[in-house]
Amino acid sequence: MKKQMSSEQETSINHNGNGDGRAEGDLRHDWSAQEVVAVMGLPLTELLYRAQGIHRRHHPENTVQLASLLSIKTGACPEDCKYCPQSAHYAKATGVDREALMDVADVLDKAEQARAAGATRFCMGAAWREVRDGADFDAVLEMVRGVKALGLEACVTLGMLSQDQADRLAEAGLTAYNHNLDTSPEFYGEIISTRTYQDRLDTLARVRQSGVTLCSGGIIGMGESQLDRARMLQVLANLDPHPESIPINALVAVPGTPLADRKQVDAIDMVRMVATARIVMPSSRVRLSAGRHDFSREAQILCFLAGANSIFYGEKLLTTANNDTHEDLALIRDAGLDVEALSGVERSTDSP
Numbered sequence: 001m002k003k004q005m006s007s008e009q010e011t012s013i014n015h016n017g018n019g020d021g022r023a024e025g026d027l028r029h030d031w032s033a034q035e036v037v038a039v040m041g042l043p044l045t046e047l048l049y050r051a052q053g054i055h056r057r058h059h060p061e062n063t064v065q066l067a068s069l070l071s072i073k074t075g076a077c078p079e080d081c082k083y084c085p086q087s088a089h090y091a092k093a094t095g096v097d098r099e100a101l102m103d104v105a106d107v108l109d110k111a112e113q114a115r116a117a118g119a120t121r122f123c124m125g126a127a128w129r130e131v132r133d134g135a136d137f138d139a140v141l142e143m144v145r146g147v148k149a150l151g152l153e154a155c156v157t158l159g160m161l162s163q164d165q166a167d168r169l170a171e172a173g174l175t176a177y178n179h180n181l182d183t184s185p186e187f188y189g190e191i192i193s194t195r196t197y198q199d200r201l202d203t204l205a206r207v208r209q210s211g212v213t214l215c216s217g218g219i220i221g222m223g224e225s226q227l228d229r230a231r232m233l234q235v236l237a238n239l240d241p242h243p244e245s246i247p248i249n250a251l252v253a254v255p256g257t258p259l260a261d262r263k264q265v266d267a268i269d270m271v272r273m274v275a276t277a278r279i280v281m282p283s284s285r286v287r288l289s290a291g292r293h294d295f296s297r298e299a300q301i302l303c304f305l306a307g308a309n310s311i312f313y314g315e316k317l318l319t320t321a322n323n324d325t326h327e328d329l330a331l332i333r334d335a336g337l338d339v340e341a342l343s344g345v346e347r348s349t350d351s352p
């Protein structure tokens with residue numbers, strides 16, 4: 001029998017506490033930093049309960065999208081992002097060398113392999129500060145067309161873009177453009193000096209204008225405060241519309257980068273970040289991204305409970321190791337989750 005709810009319980013579920021009649025889980029673009037901090041600091045059980053309730057209102061229950069990543073152009077990036085093994089500034093210490101852009105045919109082979117392994121989204125990353133017109137960009141457009149022709153969602157992350165370049169990517173059929181804010185506006189300068197937060201927001205606006213969907217999130221574990229984490233989510237949540245995809249990365253502390261000695265992110269912090277992203281951006285896909293390698297199966301399941309509904313799937317992220325694919329499929333099967341299929345959703349008990 002369905003349990004009766006007390007009026008107090010009903011109030012906490014149906015209203016956002018502002019007395020403005022909006023229900024919790026309605027899309028909003030007016031979050032204050034204090035509100036986001038308060039959500040993130042809720043008792044964990046309450047936070048998970050709220051996040052899962054909102055998740056079910058906006059998404060199919062228990063489904064996970066598998067997205068595969070490929071570094072199509074590795075190393076020698078002129079930017080100085082302190083977390084990144086691909087920055088030319090730390091190349092001597094990281095040993096990550098400059099590589100040329102991959103051939104279109106090789107990229108499409110990898111995309112086909114990812115599809116055969118069960119991925120429905122293929123994300124191609126280039127260690128560029130910005131896109132330059134010419135043969136390399138033309139090749140990336142060809143890659144996008146090829147990935148789309150395989151029936152996969154195509155995502156690229158290429159650094160800053162002009163409006164014309166964003167429009168050309170849209171014309172090639174690109175599904176999503178990944179461009180992370182990474183952290184709060186206040187902490188940004190501690191991590192990157194070669195571009196500004198506003199540069200990032202400008203590129204996001206151009207992508208939005210082109211009609212390509214946005215994938216934008218960030219990294220925790222770089223020495224930022226709870227307020228910084230909340231501020232990053234606040235900035236994303238106050239974009240209208242919200243980015244369709246929110247990658248939440250835990251820092252992979254790569255030897256040779258300035259953040260090499262940062263201690264590993266506590267899994268509970270990751271769960272809080274995922275749950276808060278779910279609550280403030282109810283209809284977006286929350287992607288459990290880098291750093292998953294170091295989390296237990298139980299911690300990853302808590303992230304799913306908190307509203308994560310996608311993982312990066314494949315043995316490698318861009319330059320660092322990702323979880324073993326067989327272990328990922330076993331985790332999904334053991335948790336009874338469904339893998340999102342190319343068209344619709346398919347039970348994970350069948351091989352994807």
Ligand code: SAM
Binds near residue numbers: 318
């Ligand atoms: N150069 C482009 C850019 O910066 O937008 C695209 C590639 S860049 C490697 C993509 C994203 O990977 C970064 O924005 C950052 O959030 C994430 N990333 C890079 N190194 C990371 C690390 N060591 N740990 C966690 N996330 C990382």
Ligand code: DTB
Binds near residue numbers: 217289
């Ligand atoms: C995102 O937010 N995380 C991915 C993807 N978008 C491009 C990249 C993670 C990179 C982790 C470090 C590496 O493998 O080089």
Ligand code: SF4
Binds near residue numbers: 081126159
């Ligand atoms: Fe790495 Fe991208 Fe920063 Fe370049 S712009 S150093 S590839 S995160």
